[in-house]
Amino acid sequence: MFKVKSLLLLCLAAVLLLIPVITESAVTDGTISLQKTGQAKCYDSDGNETNCAGTGQDAALLAGESWPDPRFTDNGDETVTDNLTGLMWAKDGNVMQARDPDFDADGSAGDGSVYWQHALDYVAKLNTENYLGHNDWHLPNVNELQSLINADEYNSAGWLNENGFTNVMPNDYWTSSTSISYKVYAWAVYMGYGYSSTSDKNTTAYYVWPVRSGQMGTISIQQTGNTKCYDSAGTEISCTGTGQDGDVRAGAEFPSPRFTDNGDGTVSDNLTGLMWTKSANSGATTSTWQEALDTVAGMNSASGTDGYTDWRLPNMNELKSLLDFSEDYPSLPQGHPFTGVRQDYYWTSSTLTAVPGSAFVVSMDISHVYYYSKKIEDYYGIWPVRGGEVEAPPEQFPDLTVKTLGSSGKPKKDKKITLSAVVKNIGEKSASTSSVQFYLSTNNNASSVEGDKLLGTTKATGNIKVNGSKTVKLTLKVKGKAGNYYLKAFCDSGAIVTESNESNNIKVSKKISIK
The missing domain is CATH 2.60.40.10 (Immunoglobulins)
Structure with a gap:
């Protein structure tokens, strides 16, 4: 009997010892999934459509969580729910012009575009008035607003207007996120092409689009990392009641630790589950877009690199998932284990469909998501990634x-x-x-x-x-x-x-x- 009890105790101890190991390994799966960019076609460096097979482009691999069908649901009460992210948006993409044109005295008065603080003030006004039966609207942060972009479309605003929304303008919209590099600037997203940039809070009039969070979606959007708030003069202020990004902190929190150095030349992101090369400086000093794709393809030849043969050039959503908007030079979370991070733009595998001879780039110094000609040979970085959900589309043929x-x-x-x-x-x-x-x-x-x-x-x-x-x-x-x-x-x-x-x-x- 003693031997049996001892054996049982040993088995129990072994199981208990395994529990933390199982939990720790599960972390590498990530706490959130990234959405696909929507890109479904491939283009060469001249902007000509080409067969996706073997290109390593965004549409060749379709990395990320698939979009639900339908992507959006019109709730019949002037709100639209994004079934991918769970976010609820005002159906009218220019609420101020339609509802309160007198509120807008900035820029071209009455058009619905205002200075940044007035954008925050307007959303606060909507909450006071229980707009559409809700008092928890907020000005979206940069990650929330950019989640609406469809990289396969020439004009995302037009696509949104065809899919449940009205009056979405192919122009810049304010976000609640302040630029950490220039605190008198805030982030905006251009709803035509889909890039993000910063503008002066005091002199630039942009559109306002209120959003609500807390619904259940297929994926969760990550927080920006902002925890502090700044007024239009760039002075740090208390976040309480401001409606700024640092006040609302919408999205999934960064896990601790955010990254795990695997000790083999790779780093795992415990937020997204993606694996990156530890060195953020792959390839030549300068490279064109096609050279960046070729460099990563070369890493997969023979026995591969760092033990893997499925590296890819990250798409736009994957690369910007590394960003911490509370940091700059580099725009990465504090304590990250990466080496050789360039204070410059990095190539993504995503084409700008409106200008298909250009590709999206992400800056690791001040967090810009922009685009440049695929043929430009500059100090743009190459940062390979692997893991996540990837699916190759069927090969395309002429007929x-x-x-x-x-x-x-x-x-x-x-x-x-x-x-x-x-x-x-x-x-x-x-x-x-x-x-x-x-x-x-x-x-x-x-x-x-x-x-x-x-x-x-x-x-x-x-x-x-x-x-x-x-x-x-x-x-x-x-x-x-x-x-x-x-x-x-x-x-x-x-x-x-x-x-x-x-x-x-x-x-x-x-x-x-x-x-």
Whole structure:
């Protein structure tokens, strides 16, 4: 009996010893998930749409939490809930202009854009008046406002107006977050392109969009890190009742410790679960965007880097998740274990869809999220990441088909005739140069040219972009016996192009008669 009890005690002790190990390892999964940027297409450095496969771009990997469908719910009471983040927004993206135009005496009076303190004052006014039945509205912080951006859209404001909101302006909106570098400045988000920047609290009039937090969403947005408040003169003040970011502190708190040095050249973020290279200075001193993508791809060759072969260039949301807006030079949480952090911009894998020859960049000195030409070769950093939710979209292919087939005049024996075929690419990727062959047939079978007579020579199409078309012509002298026939045009007859649909390449004309 004694031996049995001892054995049980030893087993219990072993289980108890395992408990903290299990808990600690769970931390590396992260306390929040980051949302996808929304980007679904890939673009080269010239801004041309390209096949995503193997590019390492944002849309090639789709890293992050998928968006629910529908993304937004109109609550029928002039509020809209974001089902991804759980945030509740005023349906009207320019409430002040519609409801209280007299409140706005700044800039262009009555347009709904005001100076920063007046933006905070207006939200306080809405709470006093129990706007839409609620008294807990706040001016969104920079992370909350940027969560509405869809990186696949040319204009996020227009997309939002098509998805439940009204009067969202393709302009700058104030956030409640003060710039730690220039305390007379506050953060704003441009709801057209989706970048963030800082502006003078006292001389710049921007729009106001109230939000409520506390609902249950698919993900949680992280706090900005701000815990202090500053007035329009840049003087630190008590946060209580200000409605500023440091007062509300909306979002998920940073865990302690925020980062874990894994001792193998990598660092795990205990907030997001992402793993970063400890050195924030990968690659050459200067690099273009494509060189940044190539550098990270090279890290995955052979046995990989630091024991892993799935590194990627972070998308916009992943890279800015490192930011602590209460810090600058660098804009990282105090006590971070990273080395070689550049006081400059870092490349992301996300393209600015409105200007597809440009990519988003994130500054690690003062937290800007901006964009620059992909071809610029500057001191932009490369900071590889791995982990999180990643899914590769199905490979895209061109799809060539003959839309129209015709001839000039009626065919007469020994007379010249010109055949004309319009070839269109209805696929999702540009098609390299292909060919068209014309046939004379006694049947109208659109799936085969077996037994049909080839007319003339094979004609080249040249490259055809997505939804583009090329007209191919063949002039020849009519030969053959008198009778009834069909013309056929067979695009990509040599099977040069790999297509998503190989069964729609033949077009058959109406019956023709040769006399």
